[in-house]
Amino acid sequence: MSGDAVTLGALRRLAAKRLAEAETVDTPALDARILIASVVGMAPNELVLADYRAVSMEEITRIDALLERRAAGEPVARIIGAREFWGLSFRLEAETLVPRPDSETVIEAALGFVDRTGGRDRPLRLIDIGTGSGALLIALLSELPNAIGLGIDLSVGAARAARANAARLGVGRRSLFVSGYFAESARQADVVVSNPPYIESAVIATLPAEVRDFDPRLALDGGVDGLDAYRAIIPTLTRLLDPGGAAFLEIGFDQGDVVRRLAEDAGFDAAMHRDLSGHDRVVEVSRGLLEGGTVAL
Template sequence: MDPRFRDTFGPELSIGKAVEIMTASFAQVGYSTPGLDARLLLADIAGVKRIEFIVAPERPVGADWQRLTEAAERRLAGEPVARLIGSWEFWSLPFALDASTLVPRPETETVVEAVLAAIDRSSGRDASLRILDLGTGCGAILVALLSELPNAFGIGVDRELGAARLAQANAERNRVAKRAAFIAGDWATAIVGNFDVVVSNPPYVASGAIATLDPEVRCHDPPLALDGGPDGLCAYRSIIADLPRLLAREGTAAFEVGAGQAEAVVALVEGANLRPAIRRDLAGRDRVVLGLPSVRQDTPNKPCDEMRREKHLA
């Protein structure tokens, strides 16, 4: 047991004191959200409700103190909170996780925002859309889109059977399972048909850069979901090469990209005869590359200002 917890954790420990101790310990090792981490662990392990942290901080941890101690030690050793509690929130929706999936990250919500913005400018959210999510992982992007598009149907594909099964469970958990299907496959090789939306957050870390990633990612995310090949672009080449047969005439493609990759993915999108656009995340980084129809019937050369890049768009 870590000495920071050994002398203080026990069944009589109050939740307020537990938060104080864990927050101080997590802050000492440099975690960016130590207080939130502490509260999430208590909520998951001891069933503490959010309001109890405010109105009942004297409540004892009780019989769950040993499990809490183990979780606090594992967090202190670098294991992400999402892995410890086995779930995470994305687009204000809950998603179960396992070892076969990435932890959905806030910046990935930019993909959802970009797709919805494109739909708002074209068919509208009530249209009967077909969505394809390649590399679906826990299903976060597809489930989030289906939650906003009441008449859409989506297919999620992942190379890991376990991930596809977990995504199906997450669709059920978020009440969109009747409009979703999940399969295991190698990108789009087994997929036939035209889709109004093709989305992907593929592996995009260059193989040689994986060793430089933050330990929380490098040591706990599945390598298959990180490794994008020698230059990080292998998955993009494979997926974008299939867009001419996958994407409906007025369809939209959207890809999350890593740092410094937007220009290369833009070139691939242009090679597929689509009109590229780039959307930045809240940190101001190029996060999503879209492939839009070459000719738009509504506003041919006037993409939304927030997505405009004149050097890329006609």
């Protein structure tokens, strides 16, 4: 690109065209707006209002570098180092999974349980197993003003990233993030949430490059059948859950029946929550749960 009289509008169109030519990019216009906005300090939806603003050579150079990374397959969230989840902006590190919209089903299910069992103003205790960026726990704390939470992750870097996100998003004083094995760290809680690794080990090599090459394997690999984390988490819920509490475990779209059986074999009731696509997405685990066994959100 030339720096002579380049405007944001012209640059945005050129960038979208460049990304459209890359086989790795499904949403070139949107990705171009987000990347350009991250450099010029605007919200992506504000760019069109500044179409005639001149772009400096320094900005063009930085934007070129970001476009090259995106065309090579790196996800936009990884490039800009942040992703929105539940209306909050979470900063990412190499050790953290990129929060995805399907995981908001965990938040909706947990808040539904809280609403049914006494309301959101109670002094609840929360645990997030495999917290990553802290997205699940921090989103819940943003909705539960008197709750406190513990986030646990095997990765030291993930726990550090979650701690920084909590401080920046205003819930640092009501949360603690630690690295280690959850059974050694956690005490009884009213609500337990988790988005554990649930991809079968052999399947990881077939995942889209944006996931396979950039998300941490520790957050993806669920073992030979994808169920290792559930086998570790569910038995400990006998100790972790308050007698009136519930756990909300994200699952793969085809894992509902088998995770439900794991919960029932451990003496729990289990119900399914579906995501917006109609897939089983969250298993709610407790004692004396819901009639019918399925909750459609």
